Amino acid sequence: MTVSRAPANPEVREFEATVKRVDGQEIVLEETYFYPASGGQPSDRGTIGGTLLEDVREADGEVVHVLTDPVDIDVGETVACVVDDTFRTYCARAHTASHVLYGAARRICEDLGYAGFDISPEKVRVDLTTAEPLDDDDLVELERLSNRAVWESRAVSWETLSESEARNVEGIAFNTKTEEGAMSGSEAVRVVTVEDWDVAACGGTHVANTAEIGPIATLDRSNPGEGVTRVEFAVGPTAIDRTAAVHAAALESAAALDTNVDDLPDTATRLREEVDRLESDLREAERELLRTRLREFSATEVDGTRWAIGTVDDAEPNDLREPAEATLSSGLDDDGRAAIAAVGTGDAPFVVVATTPESGVDAGETVDAVTEAFGGGGGGGPTFAQGGGLTADPDTVVEWFRGR
Numbered sequence: 001m002t003v004s005r006a007p008a009n010p011e012v013r014e015f016e017a018t019v020k021r022v023d024g025q026e027i028v029l030e031e032t033y034f035y036p037a038s039g040g041q042p043s044d045r046g047t048i049g050g051t052l053l054e055d056v057r058e059a060d061g062e063v064v065h066v067l068t069d070p071v072d073i074d075v076g077e078t079v080a081c082v083v084d085d086t087f088r089t090y091c092a093r094a095h096t097a098s099h100v101l102y103g104a105a106r107r108i109c110e111d112l113g114y115a116g117f118d119i120s121p122e123k124v125r126v127d128l129t130t131a132e133p134l135d136d137d138d139l140v141e142l143e144r145l146s147n148r149a150v151w152e153s154r155a156v157s158w159e160t161l162s163e164s165e166a167r168n169v170e171g172i173a174f175n176t177k178t179e180e181g182a183m184s185g186s187e188a189v190r191v192v193t194v195e196d197w198d199v200a201a202c203g204g205t206h207v208a209n210t211a212e213i214g215p216i217a218t219l220d221r222s223n224p225g226e227g228v229t230r231v232e233f234a235v236g237p238t239a240i241d242r243t244a245a246v247h248a249a250a251l252e253s254a255a256a257l258d259t260n261v262d263d264l265p266d267t268a269t270r271l272r273e274e275v276d277r278l279e280s281d282l283r284e285a286e287r288e289l290l291r292t293r294l295r296e297f298s299a300t301e302v303d304g305t306r307w308a309i310g311t312v313d314d315a316e317p318n319d320l321r322e323p324a325e326a327t328l329s330s331g332l333d334d335d336g337r338a339a340i341a342a343v344g345t346g347d348a349p350f351v352v353v354a355t356t357p358e359s360g361v362d363a364g365e366t367v368d369a370v371t372e373a374f375g376g377g378g379g380g381g382p383t384f385a386q387g388g389g390l391t392a393d394p395d396t397v398v399e400w401f402r403g404r
Contacts, residue, residue: 006083287323317352364382367379
């Protein structure tokens with residue numbers, strides 16, 4: 001069995017090793033400091049004998065190094081191995097940052113659990129199970145607490161314990177499904193501790209002090225499953241760029257609103273309330289305009305019922321429901337009109353029928369008759385119905401109503 005020494009010795013970036021097996025582009029070494037993909041951390045990048053690695057993975061108890069090209073290397077030969085320093089450093093910082101963020105979540109969440117983790121080149125995600133979904137305020141607090149833990153330069157250490165010992169560690173986050181790399185053998189578990197902040201079973205590579213992580217910037221939150229909140233964050237240069245972009249956006253928004261960044265939330269709230277009021281006023285004005293238009297429809301008697309029939313512009317069927325019902329309930333005039341037929345103009349003519357219960361006219365049946373005559377479809381109840389997709393022009397539909 002070959003076990004990667006990377007988790008125990010993450011600082012090793014160059015080493016020599018004896019080739020144990022060669023199979024095409026796959027090489028197994030007697031010992032290795034390359035990290036194989038597991039537990040959400042991607043495999044190391046680097047070179048073996050000057051040839052680039054394409055992948056590092058565990059298979060059948062061995063760490064298999066997959067090269068980008070076939071190489072002339074023999075079993076028993078000693079080869080020079082170089083771990084990509086930039087990528088390993090990023091992964092170690094990102095993985096440790098996930099522990100720091102989980103430690104922050106311990107301080108604001110109830111019934112906290114761990115449901116997944118993944119490192120990509122631009123961001124890191126941690127899936128948390130919580131009693132209540134996290135909101136934007138929680139996201140900000142996670143970022144604040146995490147960066148405080150970085151600033152406080154907390155020591156990060158790791159040790160190998162038996163499984164029973166590991167499970168007895170107070171407060172340990174232990175999930176063998178998502179942290180399979182922590183299980184280095186049937187009885188051994190790697191336990192990573194961030195001083196007075198977090199402790200977890202984990203098989204990844206880490207930095208020795210939280211100060212090495214650099215800035216952490218939360219990016220987004222989502223809910224990929226019931227009871228699970230996914231937190232995405234960035235570390236290092238990506239976090240710096242993100243923070244700068246957010247600051248620039250805040251300054252630009254404050255300037256546009258003639259305020260300052262500190263007063264931006266209150267200003268935005270006040271403007272939102274003003275916009276809501278104006279939109280409400282506009283909707284009411286539009287409804288009143290439609291009510292006026294319906295009251296102006298000419299009266300026609302059809303089978304003993306007085307109808308108001310006409311066309312409307314710049315309206316949708318649903319826009320007409322409240323104006324039609326309000327117009328009927330208040331009385332169109334002294335003419336006794338008890339039903340309204342409004343035909344919408346435009347490229348897709350539609351019809352709306354509204355009636356009073358006393359009229360004896362079924363709005364749904366009337367719309368069925370219209371769509372039977374002019375195509376399309378629709379539906380509704382006895383006092384309100386609508387139909388669309390009519391194949392005739394609006395004036396023809398109006399005349400059909402008047403001539404029934």
